[in-house]
Amino acid sequence: MSSEKHTRYMKRCFELALKGSGNVSPNPLVGAVIVKNEKIISEGWHDKFGGAHAEAAAVRNSKVNLTGSTLYCNLEPCCHTDKKTPPCVPLIIQEGIKEVIICNIDPNPKVAGKGIKQLVEAGIKVSTGILEDEGIEINKFYFKFIRTGLPYVTLKIAQTIDGKITSAVGKQTWITGEESAVYVHRLRSIYDAVLAGANTINADDPKFTVRKTEGRNPKKIIIDGALSINENAGVLQDSMKLETIIFCGSQTAQRKVNRLSKRSISLIKMETEKNRIELNHILKKIGEMNISSILVEGGADIFSQFISSSLFDELDIIIAPVIFGKGLDSFKSPQMPQTAVKAQNFLGNDYHIILTR
Amino acid sequence: MSSEKHTRYMKRCFELALKGSGNVSPNPLVGAVIVKNEKIISEGWHDKFGGAHAEAAAVRNSKVNLTGSTLYCNLEPCCHTDKKTPPCVPLIIQEGIKEVIICNIDPNPKVAGKGIKQLVEAGIKVSTGILEDEGIEINKFYFKFIRTGLPYVTLKIAQTIDGKITSAVGKQTWITGEESAVYVHRLRSIYDAVLAGANTINADDPKFTVRKTEGRNPKKIIIDGALSINENAGVLQDSMKLETIIFCGSQTAQRKVNRLSKRSISLIKMETEKNRIELNHILKKIGEMNISSILVEGGADIFSQFISSSLFDELDIIIAPVIFGKGLDSFKSPQMPQTAVKAQNFLGNDYHIILTR
Numbered sequence: 001m002s003s004e005k006h007t008r009y010m011k012r013c014f015e016l017a018l019k020g021s022g023n024v025s026p027n028p029l030v031g032a033v034i035v036k037n038e039k040i041i042s043e044g045w046h047d048k049f050g051g052a053h054a055e056a057a058a059v060r061n062s063k064v065n066l067t068g069s070t071l072y073c074n075l076e077p078c079c080h081t082d083k084k085t086p087p088c089v090p091l092i093i094q095e096g097i098k099e100v101i102i103c104n105i106d107p108n109p110k111v112a113g114k115g116i117k118q119l120v121e122a123g124i125k126v127s128t129g130i131l132e133d134e135g136i137e138i139n140k141f142y143f144k145f146i147r148t149g150l151p152y153v154t155l156k157i158a159q160t161i162d163g164k165i166t167s168a169v170g171k172q173t174w175i176t177g178e179e180s181a182v183y184v185h186r187l188r189s190i191y192d193a194v195l196a197g198a199n200t201i202n203a204d205d206p207k208f209t210v211r212k213t214e215g216r217n218p219k220k221i222i223i224d225g226a227l228s229i230n231e232n233a234g235v236l237q238d239s240m241k242l243e244t245i246i247f248c249g250s251q252t253a254q255r256k257v258n259r260l261s262k263r264s265i266s267l268i269k270m271e272t273e274k275n276r277i278e279l280n281h282i283l284k285k286i287g288e289m290n291i292s293s294i295l296v297e298g299g300a301d302i303f304s305q306f307i308s309s310s311l312f313d314e315l316d317i318i319i320a321p322v323i324f325g326k327g328l329d330s331f332k333s334p335q336m337p338q339t340a341v342k343a344q345n346f347l348g349n350d351y352h353i354i355l356t357r
Numbered sequence: 358m359s360s361e362k363h364t365r366y367m368k369r370c371f372e373l374a375l376k377g378s379g380n381v382s383p384n385p386l387v388g389a390v391i392v393k394n395e396k397i398i399s400e401g402w403h404d405k406f407g408g409a410h411a412e413a414a415a416v417r418n419s420k421v422n423l424t425g426s427t428l429y430c431n432l433e434p435c436c437h438t439d440k441k442t443p444p445c446v447p448l449i450i451q452e453g454i455k456e457v458i459i460c461n462i463d464p465n466p467k468v469a470g471k472g473i474k475q476l477v478e479a480g481i482k483v484s485t486g487i488l489e490d491e492g493i494e495i496n497k498f499y500f501k502f503i504r505t506g507l508p509y510v511t512l513k514i515a516q517t518i519d520g521k522i523t524s525a526v527g528k529q530t531w532i533t534g535e536e537s538a539v540y541v542h543r544l545r546s547i548y549d550a551v552l553a554g555a556n557t558i559n560a561d562d563p564k565f566t567v568r569k570t571e572g573r574n575p576k577k578i579i580i581d582g583a584l585s586i587n588e589n590a591g592v593l594q595d596s597m598k599l600e601t602i603i604f605c606g607s608q609t610a611q612r613k614v615n616r617l618s619k620r621s622i623s624l625i626k627m628e629t630e631k632n633r634i635e636l637n638h639i640l641k642k643i644g645e646m647n648i649s650s651i652l653v654e655g656g657a658d659i660f661s662q663f664i665s666s667s668l669f670d671e672l673d674i675i676i677a678p679v680i681f682g683k684g685l686d687s688f689k690s691p692q693m694p695q696t697a698v699k700a701q702n703f704l705g706n707d708y709h710i711i712l713t714r
Binding site: 161162163307308315317319321322323324326329330331332333334335336339341344346349353355 | 518519520521664665672674676678679680681682683686687688689690691692693696698701703706708710712
């Protein structure tokens with residue numbers, strides 16, 4: 001079969017995979033397409049955590065016999081039994097599928113080529129590496145998390161042309177336009193959690209919910225060494241209280257801890273130095289909670305910590321076409337990690353650039 | 358005649374007018390088209406200062422009799438004799454042109470509707486206001502200069518995403534890409550003069566010449582209150598020495614003044630306060646020298662002075678897709694004048710935005 005067809009069917013797998021965005025974490029996004037006589041006869045995708053895998057869904061959805069067909073999927077089919085659903089490899093063999101075309105090998109050490117080995121041993125022809133980079137991009141959260149145990153970290157920075165996030169410290173200033181707001185809400189619907197510092201919560205009182213687009217709300221993580229958060233903050237009021245996590249210092253006032261804990265907010269006490277908690281300790285904890293991606297929404301001090309300690313994967317920067325002339329820099333970093341441009345475009349009147357490590 | 362035709366012919370006038378870019382100052386850019394029986398029978402433009410006006414050139418270039426024809430020109434034809442070339446209005450009347458379509462009325466008090474009045478009195482039909490805004494944009498230098506006696510001021514700022522022009526004071530850092538460099542050289546070929554502070558000359562040793570595109574070199578203006586400029590600076594070495602002007606303080610060392618004056622560099626002594634010369638005094642002097650447009654190329658202190666004193670017409674900002682994390686802000690302005698977005702685009706990998714007052 002021609003490479004052009006491989007590309008087309010794999011892109012369809014990506015489309016299907018992305019239907020699970022925001023709902024499968026910490027699992028990968030996977031789509032599957034079954035082709036027979038050069039026609040797609042069935043499709044499937046991993047729709048939510050705990051639900052059927054893409055390959056199993058595609059097999060289940062087929063109305064015709066799969067003997068002699070070709071399966072496309074963007075991740076190596078699984079072979080391990082240490083999970084919620086039965087492994088896909090035995091199913092593929094059992095259905096008489098004769099060829100499997102894969103985008104990425106699963107980096108999960110429980111799979112990592114073992115799925116492919118079992119397929120080949122059963123006489124199935126296997127190819128890998130079709131649109132490999134696009135596959136890695138789609139599953140960037142999963143690849144980082146499975147390899148390091150840490151969440152994928154994106155800093156979302158909205159600033160002026162002169163690099164300011166506010167014209168005066170503590171003052172809320174809405175800078176960017178409506179298209180940018182929709183974009184940010186879309187990001188929130190995809191990332192497992194939004195993270196912010198207590199200063200941002202106290203100054204801006206953001207909700208961090210998804211309102212301007214379809215999608216589920218993210219968990220909320222607040223870094224608050226001194227536990228200075230305003231107890232009336234909107235982020236603590238919503239109906240999803242259980243999804244709010246505050247990292248605070250071990251020395252913080254027990255009475256406030258008790259009050260917040262009673263409201264079903266998760267408080268995690270951490271070692272601090274000058275009321276500051278080491279970011280890498282926080283990220284490790286977040287990973288242990290199976291949160292595989294975080295969108296950092298501010299403020300300047302939090303951005304500066306993530307950047308100067310090189311603990312980010314992406315900078316997602318939106319620049320409004322305005323100038324303050326003075327105010328608070330969006331971040332400062334004495335050592336600047338190397339970055340590369342991943343994408344640039346316009347969001348309405350705002351300029352948007354994504355940089356990666 | 359339909360408005361669509363008026364628009365088409367006026368746009369042709371603009372194209373012709375722009376052929377004079379960089380060479381007619383402080384005159385306006387003017388193009389003219391003569392139409393007869395719905396066909397263009399002749400064209401002309403003001404090609405250089407002291408040369409024929411667009412209307413006269415179009416009349417001269419015609420190979421057919423102009424009786425009964427229509428003249429399009431983007432500026433009101435002149436009627437005054439206080440200049441290098443004969444006025445155009447009598448020529449238009451004499452040639453038997455029956456209709457004149459004009460974009461902008463000439464704001465020069467010596468014309469200012471008098472040209473139109475003479476045409477109408479001679480029985481010629483006159484219309485104005487076709488593509489008025491585009492005409493004003495093309496002649497923005499002329500309109501500002503003729504109305505105020507001051508040059509049109511554009512600040513060209515090349516910076517990082519975090520608003521830095523250098524990672525360390527005094528260190529030269531080339532940030533933006535090749536397409537941006539070509540664009541800046543094109544600006545230099547259009548503006549009468551490039552202006553910079555002595556710190557920029559001493560740190561970067563720029564030539565401020567036009568190398569990456571066709572066009573003439575601009576004059577060079579250096580603001581140097583303390584006359585601290587390096588006498589070996591490239592900007593003082595080129596073959597166009599007479600075109601270099603230094604504004605220095607009245608208290609500066611006479612020996613250095615003498616040495617530089619001997620090299621045919623124009624030194625203009627100005628009153629200073631703490632070695633700083635008032636920008637509005639400098640702009641007034643520049644206007645008196647018939648310099649109708651300046652491109653300010655740095656550095657941070659000069660940009661800050663122009664912005665905080667509201668003495669600019671445009672901010673032409675190029676943002677390279679890099680972050681320094683620290684360094685020198687491109688400018689600081691405690692009071693930020695209101696600006697509006699005029700244009701946004703990409704120059705290669707660089708983001709480019711033009712803001713106007």
